[in-house]
Amino acid sequence: MEITKHCQLCNHQKVDFKTGTICGITDRKPEFVNKCVNAKLDSKLENKIETTNVEYQRVLQSKWLVYTNFIVFLIIGIAVILTGYFLAQYLLKFRVIGAAPFIISLVGLLFVIPLATGPLNTYKNDLKLAKERKDDVDEVLKLYGIKYDINISFGKKYHGTQDVYVDLKVKK
Numbered sequence: 001m002e003i004t005k006h007c008q009l010c011n012h013q014k015v016d017f018k019t020g021t022i023c024g025i026t027d028r029k030p031e032f033v034n035k036c037v038n039a040k041l042d043s044k045l046e047n048k049i050e051t052t053n054v055e056y057q058r059v060l061q062s063k064w065l066v067y068t069n070f071i072v073f074l075i076i077g078i079a080v081i082l083t084g085y086f087l088a089q090y091l092l093k094f095r096v097i098g099a100a101p102f103i104i105s106l107v108g109l110l111f112v113i114p115l116a117t118g119p120l121n122t123y124k125n126d127l128k129l130a131k132e133r134k135d136d137v138d139e140v141l142k143l144y145g146i147k148y149d150i151n152i153s154f155g156k157k158y159h160g161t162q163d164v165y166v167d168l169k170v171k172k
Contacts, residue, residue: 009140012039053150146170
């Protein structure tokens with residue numbers, strides 16, 4: 001595990017743009033094995049626990065919407081592609097070959113199907129990142145013997161801003 005993951009939770013952390021993370025006690029790069037004896041895990045720790053858990057829960061909350069979007073646009077995309085195919089079959093009965101069926105099928109393939117897969121891929125990436133961040137915080141807390149209980153509730157969403165209520169209890 002990277003040393004800086006400990007420092008991101010510590011109130012002693014300083015960030016210098018030339019050298020990166022610096023310990024506020026020693027004014028040098030952090031040097032320790034497993035865990036820091038001088039770590040002050042207080043307000044910064046609580047803020048990090050809250051933000052990583054809220055981010056993770058927010059991503060999980062969008063799962064139903066993302067999968068519904070995927071199914072709806074996948075069905076529409078397949079319907080558009082099949083419409084182009086059946087139109088081509090119909091026109092072939094009259095020995096007519098037109099560009100319209102191919103264009104219709106391409107619209108389904110190139111424009112509608114990505115509307116299904118794009119948000120799904122974004123959701124999977126966001127979920128992976130949020131889970132990694134949460135696991136990083138939890139891993140550091142485990143080393144220090146710190147546990148927490150957190151209850152997160154999301155309020156109504158107004159103009160893109162959502163109220164979030166967090167009840168965090170840290171046990172050291």
